[in-house]
Amino acid sequence: MISKKLYLPDFKFLFDTPILPYLIIAFGVAMRLIQYLANRSLWADEAVLALNIVNGSYLELLQPLDYDQGAPIGFLIVEKLAVQILGNNEYVLRFFPFICGVGSLFLFYELSKRLIPKSAIIIGLTLFASLPFLVYYSAEVKQYSSDVAIALLLYLLLLPLVQQKLNRGRIIKYSLVGATAIWFSHPSIFILASLGGSALLIDLWQKNSQKELDKIKQLLLIYSAWFLSFVIFYFVSLRNLTGNETLTTSWGSGFPSSPFDIIWMLDAFGKFFYKPLGFSKGIDGLAIVFFLLGCISFWLRRKEILLLLLSPLFMTFLASFLHQYPFRSRLVLFLTPYVIFLIAEGGSYILKKLKSRPIKIISIFLIILLLRQPLAKAIDLIEEPLNYSDIKPVLSYIKKHQQPGDILYVYQRGIYQFQYYAEKYGYQEGDYIIGVDDLDKYDGQELSITEMTRYEKDLDKLRGNKRVWLLFSHTHIPAERRFLNYYLNEIGLRIDTFEKPGSYVYLYDLS
Incomplete structure (x- = not known):
């Protein structure tokens, strides 16, 4: 056997x-x-x-x-x-x-x-x-x-x-x-x-x-x-x-x-x-x-x-x-x-x-x-390589659709990315507004009252403009994005949106 x-x-x-x-x-x-x-x-x-x-x-x-x-x-x-x-x-x-x-x-x-x-x-x-x-x-x-x-x-x-x-x-x-x-x-x-x-x-x-x-x-x-x-x-x-x-x-x-x-x-x-x-x-x-x-x-x-x-x-x-x-x-x-x-x-x-x-x-x-x-x-990387903040296509979109007299506002946490790419996309000082940048001590925390107040004051300065592009990148705090969306909709009318992983832009009428 x-x-x-x-x-x-x-x-x-x-x-x-x-x-x-x-x-x-x-x-x-x-x-x-x-x-x-x-x-x-x-x-x-x-x-x-x-x-x-x-x-x-x-x-x-x-x-x-x-x-x-x-x-x-x-x-x-x-x-x-x-x-x-x-x-x-x-x-x-x-x-x-x-x-x-x-x-x-x-x-x-x-x-x-x-x-x-x-x-x-x-x-x-x-x-x-x-x-x-x-x-x-x-x-x-x-x-x-x-x-x-x-x-x-x-x-x-x-x-x-x-x-x-x-x-x-x-x-x-x-x-x-x-x-x-x-x-x-x-x-x-x-x-x-x-x-x-x-x-x-x-x-x-x-x-x-x-x-x-x-x-x-x-x-x-x-x-x-x-x-x-x-x-x-x-x-x-x-x-x-x-x-x-x-x-x-x-x-x-x-x-x-x-x-x-x-x-x-x-x-x-x-x-x-x-x-x-x-x-x-x-x-x-x-x-x-x-x-x-x-x-x-x-x-x-x-x-x-x-x-x-x-x-x-x-x-x-x-x-x-x-x-x-x-x-x-x-x-x-x-x-x-x-x-x-x-x-x-x-x-x-x-x-x-x-x-x-x-x-x-x-x-x-x-x-x-x-x-x-x-x-x-x-x-998985073959299909989708890792990408944290894809700001380049967002900048291309803004440049293509921006009209004379439009205001460009850059969110404070994305300023370094924007500063690196600004010249490559034809932007010089005076062509854009940098958002408030004194919030470093709050980074990594949930949205605080101090931050909300500062953002409100910062965005209020943009009121009265008919076309304002708001560029956001490196937005790693969800509560912050929800608040900014809420407040912008309170003070203006969204006309356009373009978004890529980690970066996006809104066009608002704040007049």
């Missing part, structure tokens, strides 16, 4: 297929290219940084930026060079972040080959290629994509600190790499501290031989070069950021309320899986389980790798507890590769260690479930 057994396919051949990692990388490149080629309008956060880059000189970029902005000096100089050489447009401004986003895929793959097994590489690379915020920030005029690329590059170049013997050439090389990175990425400080601290600890774990003591002295020499670079960078640039009260206030939720606020730390870490990793409710819990399994796996087989992957998290949390760097959303995007490595290791661990056939089937299903959501979201 032939026994009937449940056949479970062996997925090992997938992980051993040499071409598969490159197919995943190609998919990741395609997703980033689609987002980049969408050429969406700059939204408010991009516009304020773009105005600094376009209008400021190189010397001015070394000074505190306008509009309470902050970015690494190296990033700003690269952006300024690109604009001067290739012109001022969205493609040029987003080109460096895009190159960093694409380059990160290859860096992630190269680093993963040094840290995790083949089965984990496929899981990790799939996540890294498709997670929505990693795709999105590859086409945004911000430094978050380059932060990720530099974090990966530093680990790839400096990982030999832990393994190799050091000679004069390597000491100079590693000193220059770390000292330069500090000027291109603020979080590189945490990456260097993590690598440096890990290398020291691993060497101290070894036998206390004269060779190990010599290597520790060499490491300290390299770290001295990094520290000197950081001190210079701090007084040139970073001090201005930490002293900017408006900026640090906006980071409020990124800091714990006390040095012993462990609940905040656990909550912040849990939210990390939602944003910037991008897992939705339910799946984020699954990702956390895989992360913990990855930690257990490395603890059992390679404790030094666990130290290397967890230390950036610890360093960033330490900075948050010292109120020096917020642990929140896009500002910690640079940590995503290390967490993904641990999630991928957790997935590989259950595939290898759990021998029970039913449990193995469940494990494979859970891995597919984990990968399905980011892949589905990435594919």
